Amino acid sequence: MDILYAVFVAPFVDMVSYPAFFTEVVLGGLMTGVMYSLVALGFVLIFKASGVFNFSQGVMALFAALTLVGLMSGTVPFALNEVAWLAMPVWFAILVTIAVMIGLAFVVEFAVLRRLVNQEPIILFMATIGLAFVLEGVGDLMWGSNVKALDIGIPTGFFEISGVQIQKFELFAAATAAVLVAVLAVFFNKTKIGRALRAVADDHQAALSVGISLRKIWIIVWSVSGLVALVAGIMWGSKSGVQFSLSLIALKALPVLILGGFTSVPGAIVGGLIIGVGEKIAEIYWGPLVGGAIENWFAYMLALLFLLFRPQGLFGEKIIERV
């Protein structure tokens, strides 16, 4: 009886009796969700356009962040000693990093994708894991494995509205995500390339028949998700410092992916928010009952629950079976 009360009643009583705190939990969840979405976006873009489940997305984020910090601090790649006059201003460093990520896209297309055309999805997935290893090693060799503080002037600190604490950093993150999504939306709907990408996503054969080069598409889409990786890298990097563990944020994006659907940009956002809020509420109001640290698996269970009702994810295309 007490157990039933503790599980089904107490948490809700708690929520309503401390509305300020509850709001803070929900806000916190939303903000965390945004951070997840930033990572998930990269996956979605590539999967949508090329059907590749790019596991190296996390490492790409790390690599981008490492490059950015390296450039800002004027580190000499591989030599790892800092030269003052090499240090770049933030904006310039970001531009150079973007260039690097685009270069990476070319390399990946040339060295990997082009040689694995129409292979099984799982083979391509495996290839991206191999890619992750390579990037990880190269990143470490190039920029060193110590923790680097990343400060591009994102506001920190907080302000309170009627007892609800709001982090400036998180507001900034949310804004960035919004802008990013807006840009992507414009890119996909307004630009010629964008439409081409959508065409490919909808039907490869058709796209090819109207003469859209798959290779070009790949390069573009990998560049774009490289850009997304950079944004994610900056956000997470300024939270925890730039270091190897940054690559593990990929794991945080997976439940978001299945929840939102591998092929849907809005899905990545909404999925992120749902996961964020869901896991925070679960952790804070139900976690203590079982000793906490439940959010990791809870995120996946939540996603799994959704899948049982929508096997293609919240926004994924409907799967139609026919013979």
Place this chain on the structure above:
Amino acid sequence: MFYRETGQFKTSYAADQALLPIAQDRYALLATLVIAFLVVPLVANEYWFQAVLIPFLVFALAAIGLNILTGYCGQLSLGTGGFMAVGAYSAYKMTTNLPDLNIVFVVLISGVITAAVGILFGLPSLRIKGFYLAVATLAAQFFLLWVLNKFGWFVNYSPSGSIAIPPRQVFDVTVTSAHAAPVARYLITLSFVTVLALAAKNLVRGSIGRSWMAIRDMDVAAEIIGIKPLQTKLLAFAVSSFYVGVAGAMFLCFWLGTAETEAFDLLNVSFPVLFMIIIGGLGSILGSFLGSAFITLVPIFLTNAFVGGLGMQAVTAKHLEIIIFGSMIIFFLIVEPHGLARLWQIMKEKLRLWPFPY
């Protein structure tokens, strides 16, 4: 020249259905077993047993398990680590709480327990497919590890939450814990793996194996010709989990002796085992062995070659190792997307014609 089937005529369906229809293959297998059981124990030193051979065997078995599920039944899973952990912890609980139960049974029962858990987490596979299922199995991975890590009962309330296997004997020979001679641990592992690998081979070429492959190749058609999808998939989950569970139990009992849940986490087990079956070859028992060899041994050999051989700095070696390892994965996928097993087949087909290609 030497590898020919000419002159080997099959007089019965039985002969044609045999495990290895071609004589040379049978001899090869026999030779391998003789070497593994008789020669290796004489020549190998502790380093080879503990750091190379035993892990290779343990992971080969885990790979067979995953291959049954993913390679034969087409159900992608990333929960391997969780299931191995279940096997290991079951083995621990049984050995410590039922000291008289023979370790052989402990290991097998651990597999059965894991199979039950596997069925449970296989249920979503009725509706969820492909990468969605893969990520869904992560729920199992994380949940199982959390449970094992959270509740003291599983570790007999040891404050550190890590488990250590006590010494146990088979025919009065100690085979578990650091007190066991490495060769003893190697031999018992090898025996388990040999028997279970043969069993798996038989299973996948029988009617059950065919029903799995039918589901893999085209589940809709499979259902229309009279295969129950859920039952077949769950069976695959059960058998696969049994193998993975046994592998987990051996991981603890015959290899490391002590473990904590981190030892079974996603990046330590689930992914590597998936790499093994993809690199080795989906839907191939031999491939599971080749894959395990590749993933567990190549890094070790690279390091030793760099540090021991070329006298490189340990850290630089590690970085290069990671890079080369990654490139090798990509390279092999490009050369032969169907894995080392297929590469091996191609070589055999070449051999058949050699030295007269036409």
Place this chain on the structure above:
Amino acid sequence: MYLKKFVIGAMSAAVAAGAIATTTAMAAETLFIPSMVYRTGPYAPNGVPFANGYKDYFTLLNLRDGGIGGVMLEVEECETGYNTKVGVECYEKLKGKGALAFSPLSTGITYQLIPKASVDKIPVFSMGYGRTSAADGRVFEYIFNFPTTYWSQASAVIKYIGSKEGGMENLKGKKIAHIYHNSAYGKEANPTLEVLAEKFGYDLTLLAVDHPGQEQKSTWLQIRRLKPDWIYMSGWGVMNQVAVKEAASIGYPMDRFVGNWWSGTETDVTPAGAGAHGYTSTTFHAPGGNQALHDEIRKVVYAKGEGAGKESGVGEVLYNRGMLNAIFISEAIRRAQEHFKTKNVTGEHVRWGLENTDMKQEDWKKLGLVDFIGDIKVSCADHEGGGQVRVQQWDAEAKSWNFVSEWFTPMRDIIRPMIEADAAAYAKENNITPRDCT
């Protein structure tokens, strides 16, 4: 087809090369000291300075006084990446080369080696980590974890908090939260804190953070609501940096946030920048690189370009810890050489050497370290050595750690029985008969 042939060739070549390398001959007439390090992987930021300090001290001994007792030291690093399986592989490899003592530098690997050590007769020295109950030398003959353990540390922290609150009696009703890495390592302190909570009547909240700990929002929301008077953290790797950052961003008073000795390094506070100012952590040795020994290392090792890392790294918290680890081992070797009257000591000799560690301030002074660490006395029954714990604080302007407390002696009267109980349980489970130390 050629490609495939090439692949086969390349692979067999790699295997062959490896096979040859794996069976390299044993070391010559030198003292072989294995060094398990992790300069790669998620914990590399902590592993690198430690490894450097460890290596540099032995290099110093070689360059300055030609090794120990006239025998040169051969230090071989093996990269574990903090991965238990790799660690075991390293152990087997280095063991074959006549290793004298292992410092696994990872809880997971330590647990692996505990059963092996007594079989292989090579001592395992897990300095301030690993299995706390290994402090009971009667059960864990070959395991040493002096100068002090997680449980002692926790009790010392409570003492520190008591002193700050103006007496242990004032702990009653105080709220203390323990944020811990959800692993064997992180959980170590929990039993102690619970026992002490009953004794001193503070209420304890345990908050687990899962590996890797990049995302701790919910933990810190709970802190926000709980408003604990003190936070104690057993963190590791990225978890520390995020925690410090989060604490700063919710405006928690940093001087009431105490990390354990794996959560108090330069690395942990750098990303938070100025926000981390005032963050404290425990330690069992002094921070800073201005001791005589450090100068020696700079003069002898780095001047000759033999340094393992950057000279600027000398004196970092974890550098000092690695150096300390090396000192304990080399002193044990020296002790063993004198006692057993042989230059080429074995693992068993070194075990004796470690067990008879007894270093007072004057001994440390001889080594060029003043007020660096408390007195240590290890014995057959006590492998913890009764080391003392001190609290250091981060100064974000000066970018340096400084002591802010006296040395605290842990509550041995409470800890020791717990240790013996756990050790006894282990002995029973693995049917070990404790040796007699009387």
Place this chain on the structure above:
Amino acid sequence: MTIEVSEREPHADPVSGPAAGQDSNDILLSVEHVSLAFGGVKALTDVSFDIRRGEIRAIIGPNGAGKTSMLNVINGFYHPQQGTITYKGEKRSQMKPHDAAKQGIARTFQNVALFKQMSTLDNIMTGRLAKMPDSAWNKIVQVFAQSIYLGPAKAFEMKEREFVEGIIDFLEIQPIRKTPVGRLPYGLQKRVELARALAAEPDLLLLDEPMAGMNLEEKEDMSRFILDVNQQYGTTIALIEHDMSVVMDLSDFVVVLDHGEKISEGLPSEVQSDPVVLKAYLGVG
């Protein structure tokens, strides 16, 4: 779910043409007032007809007439919104495809649905799975038996193999036994698919355009096989075919669908001359 719309006796139904008045155990399967729609799109509207034991029944009609949908309804892959299927005298409401298979309904597919990575032999062997008991307990026993292989499992396997070899000989595909079906030419794949269906020893065999994309002699072979199956095994066959000449030669009785409705049925000769049919086929056949 299915809604009963007709309480009338099937063979009292005037639309069943010559079938009417036949005594009911002569009727293997009867389709009554079946309507099927996907969302708004109507695939079948109020279709009714019987299939008599031992006959070869052709279902014809222009593209998009709903022929394949009809087969899918019969073997339980689609569930009609209205109408009932009576098979072997018992009315069937909901039914899963694998149950249909168990009750002796086998089929081939318009665009071949073989198990690409498996050999011809294995593909045909899968056809036998429909005959095996599939209680959970039996499966568990099977797992142990088959993993040991020697003994009962082996004996059983051999029995199955012999039966399948019979079919292989019958369809003259011995040489491709061990070839992965993915590598086979289209015509042969169709044949293997037929073999797989036959392996299930079906009472009712549904063939969806068995000769699509075949050249003349392949068609002749296939026609021969179909007739042989019908005569030697007495299997009832319902086939969809475009090639009118083939239909005329093979079928005993023809049902014509157009836009999901039955516009005519009767003996091939009758149907051929039916003005409605000609209109529907205008310019087609």
